[in-house]
Amino acid sequence: MNFLVISTLAFLAAIAIIHWLHNQHHLDIVAHPAQPQPPYPLVSVLIPARNEQNNIRRCVEAILAQDYPNFECFVLDDRSTDATPVILTELSARDSRLVILSGSELPRGWAGKPHALYQAQKSARGEWLLFIDADTFLEPSAIATALAFARQTGADLFTVITRQLMGTFWEKTVLPLVMTALSVGFSPRKVNNPKTRDAIANGQFIFIKRSVYDAVGGHEKLKDRIVEDKAISEQVKWNGYRLVVADGQPIAATRMYTSLPQMWEGWTKNIYLGLADHPALMLLGVFGAFLALTAALFMPIWPLLGLAWWLNGGGWMSQAVIIEALSVWAYLVFIRAQASQAMGISRWYALTLPLGAGVFAAMMFTSAWKVLSGQGVTWRGRRYHP
Numbered sequence: 001m002n003f004l005v006i007s008t009l010a011f012l013a014a015i016a017i018i019h020w021l022h023n024q025h026h027l028d029i030v031a032h033p034a035q036p037q038p039p040y041p042l043v044s045v046l047i048p049a050r051n052e053q054n055n056i057r058r059c060v061e062a063i064l065a066q067d068y069p070n071f072e073c074f075v076l077d078d079r080s081t082d083a084t085p086v087i088l089t090e091l092s093a094r095d096s097r098l099v100i101l102s103g104s105e106l107p108r109g110w111a112g113k114p115h116a117l118y119q120a121q122k123s124a125r126g127e128w129l130l131f132i133d134a135d136t137f138l139e140p141s142a143i144a145t146a147l148a149f150a151r152q153t154g155a156d157l158f159t160v161i162t163r164q165l166m167g168t169f170w171e172k173t174v175l176p177l178v179m180t181a182l183s184v185g186f187s188p189r190k191v192n193n194p195k196t197r198d199a200i201a202n203g204q205f206i207f208i209k210r211s212v213y214d215a216v217g218g219h220e221k222l223k224d225r226i227v228e229d230k231a232i233s234e235q236v237k238w239n240g241y242r243l244v245v246a247d248g249q250p251i252a253a254t255r256m257y258t259s260l261p262q263m264w265e266g267w268t269k270n271i272y273l274g275l276a277d278h279p280a281l282m283l284l285g286v287f288g289a290f291l292a293l294t295a296a297l298f299m300p301i302w303p304l305l306g307l308a309w310w311l312n313g314g315g316w317m318s319q320a321v322i323i324e325a326l327s328v329w330a331y332l333v334f335i336r337a338q339a340s341q342a343m344g345i346s347r348w349y350a351l352t353l354p355l356g357a358g359v360f361a362a363m364m365f366t367s368a369w370k371v372l373s374g375q376g377v378t379w380r381g382r383r384y385h386p
Helices: 002-021 056-064 084-094 112-121 142-153 169-185 188-192 210-215 228-238 260-277 281-311 315-342 347-373
Strands: 043-049 071-077 098-102 128-132 136-138 157-161 205-209 243-247 252-254 377-379 382-384
Touching: 002 281, 002 315, 043 056, 043 112, 043 142, 056 071, 056 084, 056 136, 071 084, 071 112, 084 098, 112 228, 128 142, 128 210, 142 157, 142 205, 142 243, 157 228, 169 260, 169 315, 169 347, 188 243, 205 210, 205 228, 228 243, 260 347, 281 315, 315 347
Parallel strands: 043 071, 043 128, 071 098, 157 243
Antiparallel strands: 128 205, 136 252, 157 205, 377 382
């Protein structure tokens, strides 16, 4: 009877937690493609590029294909050692709207990306600045759509969650779980509510008024912040300006990492820096890792325990345990299948949940340990400490 009671309590808790975790992503604003509408203020597109030979051509060509009639594009080559400068030189020779800037050596006290964007914005003349990562690829209507929705919502900073491109097994196994975790940590509805302090921006796509950017101090204000996108969103919102986050899947896509080692380095770095900057998130992060580890280890064992009990004469109570365990599994797989489909991958990847949850938990615990122990992280060949 005690085992049945424990199983029933676990069943009720699991259903409630699964439902809650998968209902925090409310992106009520969807950036459906819009046509350019006058007036046409100058938009300055700014891209930092450090060893981006695999992405930079597609990124820049997508920007140059925009249907918006009044924009300029600057790429800051941040001392790349691969073929990035060669590709950029070729592209700039074909289109005068593309200007290549050479980055200077990283000064003491600066993080790499804020310094690259700080250098790039000094050449920009636009009324609006659009910061784009080199691994992000815009649809032709992206700039026009961002401007239209910024006007419609009154946004001073308009940012979108881009469509995530996933090609490898590990991307499809781990990334959907990471995106679910992010939606729990940063509720879009709270971010879009001017009365809360919740603030987040996606550095893959940040569209901000130049006057507001200057008023909050720009990237010089947050020169040592690796998670510079969240930092600038906080500066904007906390100084009384309007911050809006939207679903940008119709207008932009991103291919962040293409292998498990890249994902491990990138997401461990992101989680580490997020926890280091906001210690209050530590408990939430560890709780999330615990849930992921539970899903990875205990849930597959749960129905097997019930089966073993039934084989040893457990009767109807053991059958109830088996039904509860399988019901939780069925509900979780159904929810994860929906999440997979929403991200454009096969619903069958829901079955990789234990594996993906184990990897996610390992990344979370590793990041938390690095924060607690004072270790740094390496990113793009540079070492960072909290």
